[in-house]
Amino acid sequence: MTINSALTRAAAGLAVALGFAGAPDVSVHAADTAATAKSDAVPDFMQGRKMWVLAGGPNYLPVPGGKLPGPVTGTDKYRPKITDPVAVTDNPLLQPWAKKVMDAANQKVISGVIPFNAASRCYPGGVPGILLFPGEPMEIVQTPREVFLMWKRDAQIQRVYLNVPHSKNPPYSWYGESVGHYENGDTLVVDTVGLDDKGPIDRFRTPHTKQLHVIERFKLTNGGKRFEVLVHAEDPGTFTSAWEGLIKFEQGYEYRNDHWEEDICAEAGDGLIPVPGAVPIPHATKRDF
Amino acid sequence: MRNSRILFIMPAMAAVALWPLAATQNPAHAAASAPDISGVYWATTYSPQIQPVGGAMPPYKPEALAQYKKNMAAFAGSKIDEDDKSRSYCLPDGVPRALEDPYPFEIVQAPERGEVYQLFEINHMIRRIDMQKPLPPEKELAVLPFYAGHSAGHWEGDTLVVETAGYNDTTFLDNSGAPHSDQLRTVERIRKLPDGKTLEDVVTIHDPEVFTKDWQARFVYQARPDIRIMDWNCGEKHRDISSVKGVHPQ
Numbered sequence: 001m002t003i004n005s006a007l008t009r010a011a012a013g014l015a016v017a018l019g020f021a022g023a024p025d026v027s028v029h030a031a032d033t034a035a036t037a038k039s040d041a042v043p044d045f046m047q048g049r050k051m052w053v054l055a056g057g058p059n060y061l062p063v064p065g066g067k068l069p070g071p072v073t074g075t076d077k078y079r080p081k082i083t084d085p086v087a088v089t090d091n092p093l094l095q096p097w098a099k100k101v102m103d104a105a106n107q108k109v110i111s112g113v114i115p116f117n118a119a120s121r122c123y124p125g126g127v128p129g130i131l132l133f134p135g136e137p138m139e140i141v142q143t144p145r146e147v148f149l150m151w152k153r154d155a156q157i158q159r160v161y162l163n164v165p166h167s168k169n170p171p172y173s174w175y176g177e178s179v180g181h182y183e184n185g186d187t188l189v190v191d192t193v194g195l196d197d198k199g200p201i202d203r204f205r206t207p208h209t210k211q212l213h214v215i216e217r218f219k220l221t222n223g224g225k226r227f228e229v230l231v232h233a234e235d236p237g238t239f240t241s242a243w244e245g246l247i248k249f250e251q252g253y254e255y256r257n258d259h260w261e262e263d264i265c266a267e268a269g270d271g272l273i274p275v276p277g278a279v280p281i282p283h284a285t286k287r288d289f
Numbered sequence: 290m291r292n293s294r295i296l297f298i299m300p301a302m303a304a305v306a307l308w309p310l311a312a313t314q315n316p317a318h319a320a321a322s323a324p325d326i327s328g329v330y331w332a333t334t335y336s337p338q339i340q341p342v343g344g345a346m347p348p349y350k351p352e353a354l355a356q357y358k359k360n361m362a363a364f365a366g367s368k369i370d371e372d373d374k375s376r377s378y379c380l381p382d383g384v385p386r387a388l389e390d391p392y393p394f395e396i397v398q399a400p401e402r403g404e405v406y407q408l409f410e411i412n413h414m415i416r417r418i419d420m421q422k423p424l425p426p427e428k429e430l431a432v433l434p435f436y437a438g439h440s441a442g443h444w445e446g447d448t449l450v451v452e453t454a455g456y457n458d459t460t461f462l463d464n465s466g467a468p469h470s471d472q473l474r475t476v477e478r479i480r481k482l483p484d485g486k487t488l489e490d491v492v493t494i495h496d497p498e499v500f501t502k503d504w505q506a507r508f509v510y511q512a513r514p515d516i517r518i519m520d521w522n523c524g525e526k527h528r529d530i531s532s533v534k535g536v537h538p539q
Contacts, residue, residue: 049402124522141399141406143327148397148408155381155415157408159518173520260417262435266378266523282523283378287367289335289391289464289536 041185043220051137052249058134060245071245072206087204098238105205114278118200122265122281124174126199127192128231137252154265170194188218209237226250330510331393335535339463342505353499360466379523381414381436383460388508391533413521418442430455448480470498486512
């Protein structure tokens with residue numbers, strides 16, 4: 001059974017239900033997805049065994065014709081002395097507490113403190129932040145029941161469960177709970193809740209609460225040689241409104257980016273190459289068993 | 290590294306020639322007739338010491354046994370030995386250690402890619418099994434060893450046969466400190482038992498630097514369609530594994 005035939009059968013028999021009790025209000029987006037879920041064709045994000053690399057830089061791009069505000073952005077005014085990202089915090093998107101937290105984080109960076117970057121310090125990259133990690137490629141493995149977004153970087157994985165509703169009370173975690181479906185023969189829609197408040201949204205240390213709800217629309221373009229991700233984020237505990245940003249990927253170039261290799265982050269971590277002033281990499285001292 | 294101390298730089302042993310090579314692989318039938326063994330599996334019992342089939346101890350060479358005894362002493366107790374990087378920094382466990390861990394894993398079959406994956410919850414290790422190509426020669430694998438090794442697989446009836454070499458030599462064979470060298474090669478025969486709910490993995494271990502002969506271990510797991518693999522971040526609280534017999538939470 002091919003993935004297309006299997007998914008066609010699965011999609012024909014299953015209703016996509018993205019809303020659930022206790023989740024943030026997604027009524028607008030749910031209505032949108034229900035209206036557009038016409039095609040059950042499966043876009044091919046695998047492209048053989050191709051790997052994908054970030055094509056538009058490590059920050060969100062503006063959404064052409066977008067009607068919602070964009071995400072938090074950064075400033076270059078402290079360059080070249082300070083090369084780490086510094087956020088622009090007088091953004092009406094931010095609630096007062098979030099602005100205060102970001103101002104404090106900015107001051108540390110401006111004073112030379114190495115900011116925390118989850119993926120760089122071997123922590124899970126979170127949703128949607130991991131999409132903005134620029135250093136290494138990712139690949140997308142599609143099966144009839146699940147889609148796996150696999151990053152070469154530290155073997156991180158975001159799992160997307162297809163054509164099922166969210167759990168009633170998904171546990172909070174770095175990658176949360178992602179459910180998804182295909183639309184229009186070219187798009188994978190990924191709806192994620194259950195995100196704890198630790199995973200990054202961007203490189204500007206924008207905070208969020210556990211109310212964060214992210215909808216990512218992965219759309220194949222350029223005949224399958226590229227895809228873009230429309231990121232829609234809502235967090236009534238942090239932002240004054242929903243916002244959207246765009247992320248672009250392209251097929252990796254041979255040789256190193258067209259096939260999988262292990263790249264274990266902590267292998268070159270504090271134990272071997274200490275980074276003075278940086279947040280220590282994850283470490284355990286007590287056995288689980 | 291305690292493991293590296295038993296890394297003897299020797300040419301590949303002639304015994305490798307007897308190894309069941311992947312030459313019998315048939316990429317054409319891999320996708321067409323593959324049994325479905327995909328899903329989440331979880332062991333119901335756990336032992337820190339890998340248990341050879343029909344024997345109490347793996348057939349160590351004397352110097353390897355001496356090393357193992359040192360490792361065992363270091364691994365004992367509730368505090369993690371810093372040299373055990375799979376526990377202190379959550380580096381991948383490697384194989385076969387990951388096979389005996391008391392956390393679930395997921396098998397993913399992607400015939401369109403010509404691959405099968407074994408995705409482990411513990412330390413989020415990705416193990417990739419190439420169903421289209423045989424293993425590269427030893428010299429190529431030695432350039433870029435993986436914690437999970439380099440794996441090639443094929444189907445023999447209802448059984449997935451996986452040959453793995455090119456292992457990183459910094460891992461251990463089990464949770465008691467059983468050592469291995471970079472000469473480690475494994476062949477696994479993975480199948481669902483007739484009850485349809487139990488997965489069996491019989492692994493043959495070949496490491497002429499460490500063992501006097503090849504030997505086998507057997508692992509069984511229960512299909513768990515009711516659970517999902519969880520995120521893993523080193524040092525954080527993970528799933529409750531107290532239901533796995535033999536686990537003694539620290």
